[in-house]
Amino acid sequence: MKKGSASAGALLKPIADKATRKNKAGRPPLYRNEYPAQAYKLCLLGATDSDLASFFGISRDTLNRWKKSHTDFAQSVIKGKKAADMEVAASLYQAALDRVITLKQAIKCKEVYYDDNGKRVEKERIEIVEVEKHVPADFRSQQFWLKNRNPQQWSDKYEENEEQHKDVLLNLGSGINPEANETFD
Secondary structure, three states, X not given: OOOOOOOHHHHHHHHHHHHHHHHHOOOOOOOOOXXXXXXXXXXXOOOOHHHHHHHHOOOHHHHHHHHHXXXXXXXXXXXXXXXXXXXXXXXXXXXXXXXEEEEEEEEEEEEXXXXXXXXXXXXXXXXXXXXXXXXXXXXXXXXXHHHHHOHHHHOOOOOOOHHHHOOOOXXXXXXXXXXXXXXXX
């Protein structure tokens, strides 16, 4: 090689030095290995992306970069949000149905007897018993469920569609009453 020409290794060296300098100098990276577990738990509690960014003290753009560059972080966020959504969906579904639940209830039992001297004696004790209770369906849960499952049928907005009435044929007759002499009281 000639004296003035640069080798391929020499051209790559400044780039590598820049990369190592980037990690050594300036602000340390904000991302930590324990963040995926924290993000998962926060998402289970219903945290949104804005909540996560606030918790970690970063911007939403940085949070989105973390999701792109750290697959374990992105997967934790997705899994946490889906798990929370499934729990809420199951709860909403249960609230939309009539159901019978079993509760434990304390009941005071009174025992009355007469001792050897003929004196009346009362003893009280508390027993825990299982009681079945009917829980009626929640109207708002049913309404929410139906509107989201089938908005065309259950929407509050009524939109008459001409296609719905195309196949309906209503025959009212000729309009002549054959028993015209009949009177109604």
